[in-house]
Amino acid sequence: MPDHDSRVPVTVLTGFLGSGKTTLLNRILTEEHGRRIAVIENEFGEVGVDDALVLDSEEEIFEMNNGCICCTVRGDLIRILGALMRRRDSFDRIIIETTGLADPAPVAQTFFVDEEIGSQLRLDAIITLVDAAHVLTHLDEVKPEGVENEAVEQVAFADRIVLNKTDLVDEAHVTTVRDRLRAVNALAEIIPTAHAGIDLGQILDVGAFDLARVLQDDPRFLTDTDHQHDQTVTSVGIELPGEIDVERLNDWLGELLGAKGTDIFRSKGILALAGSDRQYVFQGVHMLFDGDNGRAWRDGEPRTNRMVFIGRNLDRTQLERGFAACLAGVPA
Amino acid sequence: MTTTTLTDTAWRQEVDDAPVTLTTTDDLVAVGGASGTAWILEAADGRPAGTVTLPGGLLDLAFSPDGEHLALTGPLGYAMWTATAGHTTVNETMRWSARARWASERVAVADGRTAIVLDTGGRELWRTEPATSTVTDLAWLRDGRRLALTAYNGVRCHERHRPDPIAAYTYVGSHLTIAASPNGRWICTGNQDASIHIWRTRDASELTMSGYPSKVSRLAFDDTGRWLAADGAPEVTVWDFAGKGPQGSSPRMLRAHDTVTALAWRPGGSATLATGGSEGTVALWDAAAGAPGRPRTSARRWELGDQVTALAWNGRDRLLAATREGTIHCLTPRT
Numbered sequence: 001m002p003d004h005d006s007r008v009p010v011t012v013l014t015g016f017l018g019s020g021k022t023t024l025l026n027r028i029l030t031e032e033h034g035r036r037i038a039v040i041e042n043e044f045g046e047v048g049v050d051d052a053l054v055l056d057s058e059e060e061i062f063e064m065n066n067g068c069i070c071c072t073v074r075g076d077l078i079r080i081l082g083a084l085m086r087r088r089d090s091f092d093r094i095i096i097e098t099t100g101l102a103d104p105a106p107v108a109q110t111f112f113v114d115e116e117i118g119s120q121l122r123l124d125a126i127i128t129l130v131d132a133a134h135v136l137t138h139l140d141e142v143k144p145e146g147v148e149n150e151a152v153e154q155v156a157f158a159d160r161i162v163l164n165k166t167d168l169v170d171e172a173h174v175t176t177v178r179d180r181l182r183a184v185n186a187l188a189e190i191i192p193t194a195h196a197g198i199d200l201g202q203i204l205d206v207g208a209f210d211l212a213r214v215l216q217d218d219p220r221f222l223t224d225t226d227h228q229h230d231q232t233v234t235s236v237g238i239e240l241p242g243e244i245d246v247e248r249l250n251d252w253l254g255e256l257l258g259a260k261g262t263d264i265f266r267s268k269g270i271l272a273l274a275g276s277d278r279q280y281v282f283q284g285v286h287m288l289f290d291g292d293n294g295r296a297w298r299d300g301e302p303r304t305n306r307m308v309f310i311g312r313n314l315d316r317t318q319l320e321r322g323f324a325a326c327l328a329g330v331p332a
Numbered sequence: 333m334t335t336t337t338l339t340d341t342a343w344r345q346e347v348d349d350a351p352v353t354l355t356t357t358d359d360l361v362a363v364g365g366a367s368g369t370a371w372i373l374e375a376a377d378g379r380p381a382g383t384v385t386l387p388g389g390l391l392d393l394a395f396s397p398d399g400e401h402l403a404l405t406g407p408l409g410y411a412m413w414t415a416t417a418g419h420t421t422v423n424e425t426m427r428w429s430a431r432a433r434w435a436s437e438r439v440a441v442a443d444g445r446t447a448i449v450l451d452t453g454g455r456e457l458w459r460t461e462p463a464t465s466t467v468t469d470l471a472w473l474r475d476g477r478r479l480a481l482t483a484y485n486g487v488r489c490h491e492r493h494r495p496d497p498i499a500a501y502t503y504v505g506s507h508l509t510i511a512a513s514p515n516g517r518w519i520c521t522g523n524q525d526a527s528i529h530i531w532r533t534r535d536a537s538e539l540t541m542s543g544y545p546s547k548v549s550r551l552a553f554d555d556t557g558r559w560l561a562a563d564g565a566p567e568v569t570v571w572d573f574a575g576k577g578p579q580g581s582s583p584r585m586l587r588a589h590d591t592v593t594a595l596a597w598r599p600g601g602s603a604t605l606a607t608g609g610s611e612g613t614v615a616l617w618d619a620a621a622g623a624p625g626r627p628r629t630s631a632r633r634w635e636l637g638d639q640v641t642a643l644a645w646n647g648r649d650r651l652l653a654a655t656r657e658g659t660i661h662c663l664t665p666r667t
Contacts, residue, residue, distance in 0.1 A: 055407065056426065060465045062484050062506040065525040075465060075484060075506050078524070079428065083389060083407055086641070087366040088350035088656070114524070115546045 007122035009093055009205060012107055014154045015129030016100040016138060020164040024129060024196040025097060031200055035092040038084055040077065042099045053091075055080055059099065061106050064113060068287040070262045072106040073113050081110075085120050093204070094121065101150050104128075104157035105265065105286055112288040125206035128158035128188070129196070132177055133168045139180060155181055156233050156265045156310050157285075158188040160203050167194035186235035187268060187308050233265070236314045238323050240305045243274040245328040252322050253289055261287030264311035270294065272303035274328040282307075341634075342650060342662040345378035347371045351654035353392050354644035357399030360415065361644075361652055363660055364390040370404055370413075375646050378662060384413045384420050394432040396439065401452045403432035403439045410441045412454030421454035428466050435476025442467040447481045449492075461495040463488060469509045473516035473533075482507040482521050487531070489519075501531045503538065508549045513557030518573055520560060522548030528562055532577065539579050541571070554597040554605070559619050561605055563592035567627050568607050570619045582625030588615040588633060596643040596651070606651050608640025614653050616665055634663055 015021050029037060029052050038053045060075040077096065084091065098107060104126055111123040130138075130151075138151035155161060161181055166174050178190055191198050249271070257264060267284040282291035297303060307323055324330065349365025356362070360381065361373045368389045372381045388408030395402050402413040409425040410432065427444030434440075438457065440449050445462035447470055463483040471480045478498070479490045484506050488497035506524035519531045526544040528551065531537070544564035552561050553573075560571045560578075569583035589609025598604040603620040615630035622628045638655035645651055651663040 060484065062465075062524070063504060065505045065523075065527075073506075073524070075524075078506075079430075079466070079468075080407070083366070083391065086350060086352050087389070088658070089367070 005122060007120055008091055009124035010096060010111070010121050011093065011124050011204060012096045012098065012104065012126045013129070014098045014102060014104055014126060014157075015162075016131065016134070016151060016154075018134070019100070019129040019131045020162075020196040021097060021129050024162070024164075024198075025095065027196060028095065028200060028204070032093070032204075036089065038091045038094045039097065040080055040094070041097040042102065053084075055084075059102060061103075068261070070105070070286045071109055071113065071288060073110040074106045077107065077110050078114050078117065081117050081121060085116070103148065103150065103153055105153070108157065108285040109288055112285060112290055125159035125203065126157050127160050127162060127203045128154045129162045129164050130155065130177075130181070132163055132166045132174060132192075135163075135177060136180060139184070152184060152233050153265070155184045155188075158185055159206055161185070161188045161190045162196065162198060162203065163190050163192045164196055165194060166192045184233050184235070185310055186237060187266075187310065233310065233312055234314055235308060235310045236316050236319055237306065237308045238316075238320055240307075240323060240327065241302060242272070242305065242327045243303060243329075244271050244280075244305055244326050246273050246280075248326040248328075249273075252326050253284070256319075256322060257284060257287045257289060260311075260313075263313045264309055266310045267308065269305065269307040271305045271307070272297065340664045340666060342664050343378035344662070345371075345373055345380070345660045347658045347660065349658060350656050351641050351658060351660065352390060354642040354652050354654055354660075355393045355395045355402070356644050356646040356652060357395045358647070359399065360395070361646065361660070361662075362393050362395060362402055363654060364393040364404070364642075365658075366390060368406060370402070372402075372415075373660065375650070375662075378660065382418065384411070386411045386422065387424060391429065392431045394434055394439065396434050396452060397436060401439075403434070403441060403450075405429035405432045405441055410443065412439075412450065412452070414452070423454070430466070430468050431470045433470045433472055435472040438476065440470050440472065440479050440481075442470055442481070445483065447479060447490075449479070458493045459495065460488070460490050460497070468507060469521075471510045471512040471519075473512050473519075478516065480510060480512055480519055482510040487519055487521060489533075499533070499536070501536060501538070503529050503540075505529075508547060509551050511551035511553050511560060513553050513560075513573060514555065515557055517557070518553075518560075518577065520551055520553075522551045522562060522564065526564060528560075528564075528571075530578070539577075541578070541583075544569075550592065550595050552595045552597055554603060554619075555599060555601040556603075559597070559603055559605075561595045561597070561607075561619070563595065565592070566590060568592050568595065568605070568617075570605065572624070584619060584622055584624055585627040586615070586617050586619070586630065587627040588613055588630050594640050594643040594653075596645055598645055598648055598651075600648050602648075606643050606645070606653075608643050608653060610639045612636045612638050612640060612655065614640055614643065614651070614661075614663065616651075632665065634661070636661060 057076045062075040064071045269282040271280040279294035281294040353364035363371045370384045386404045386406045389406045392405045404411040410429040411422040413420045430442045448459045465484040486502040489499040507521040509522040527542040548564035550563040567585040571578040591610040594608035596606045605617045614634045616632040642654040653661045
């Protein structure tokens, strides 16, 4: 993320009813006292702090006529965020609280699709709260054909997962839950806590592009070959030394996400582009993707490319082959 | 480029908010601030004459044609202010009210997924059945005999006092604004997917003007119904609806702004268009001049130094312009 980014950060709080969203939101509003915060909530919570502007909104999901079949946006958010941006008292932070049944994709896609919003607001992170005692039941719930499991989606879309209410279960259960969350979303940092008592620095101003550390912490999933060709939502991480040809990358991603965008929930990467001394940070939501220059590569730092896909029916071999063909100098 | 900078300004006034909308009568100007206060100013000299507040913010303001009543709409409801009595009726519905549009002594206001028609006292006369999502804009057709409203997936037209639509024009997508030609022949919507969708009401035939770089959120027909101005690009586009309409034609393109933030046709059908931009310019155009498809620049402009957020004519000779920091400029174009 470039240092000069002056856009207002937006945090999306998602999670099932009872996962502790309202408790966490009230903590943010109390502890960030003195900052101007606007909260957009989808269900009347018990948010009550005088210096926050709280707006209620009913989810309105709109399809886009942009040739992208899975591209939906939140019409209500476009409207409300648009009105907020026209106010003179600009906000330090905006928090969007979604219902427990909300699909996070349209929320994230809104920031890609609407230029007015994308130019003034920055989607900082999607924070998913899960209840340690009940999340496995939600994740395992079998839905009718064609109906998404919202709990799986919310975990898959998360940049950070707050594993709440760990005081209500034993340590072995926490480990089981962590492993399960990790299998769905290898990228999100999991923060165990009780009573939503986490350090707010772990969920605010995260900069969703901050991937390097996570990938270093747990390189295991880079080679994990479980769950190929199945309906389970999993993560595939790929690491490649060398330099990427940006045109080949765009062609490949365009083709891949065009064909498989419905199954690929999120894609993220930190890349070394040929001819650039800065990292290229990239992220996509379904078929939409966007990239920008990040920090400069450090002296002596190996120029390597890391890419992560989270989704259904991911074919590691095919993804690896496609990514490798984007390397500069490789015969096409 | 031969640009003349005109500095003719009758008066300036400051308000303590970011203005989002302007409306005028012969005697008064109302300035709507984003946070919910409307400032009433004397049109002659800009002197403050009072304020009206709608809790939760303002999205639109509209004076009645006789200048006696002011409708206010916002994210949490709507209100009616009566100038002579200084009396305000507030209706905090907690629903999004995007727009107010008058037709003689009645005003249609958006109320969530519904449109409600009120009398001058703010009393409900009738309402439409709910649309599928929040109403984003309204327009009266045929001298107020028919009301058109737009929401996600299209436009519905209602005869007076008829909750069910007499006609529905469907087009999948998020429609942000509506403009109808005064004779009711054309209905156009500006869309989130960077296009203008146009219906000919007689036979519901439709066409789409795509290729805009960004969403189209402002559309305006001039008084004659021949010219339609649109934002959605750095150039203001003006489509010619003479004869069989704009199908297959290119628009006139007016280049003055980084991003177009306001459009206002001069009343009286002279094809004169005022436009405002994010860079702080107000430009005045003869939209009929020039060739279609060829961008041209304006000979008349004012540099206000701050993003223009609203424009409104006060008669034919005075143009009100509001800037983001809260300055209202009463400009006097020489013609």
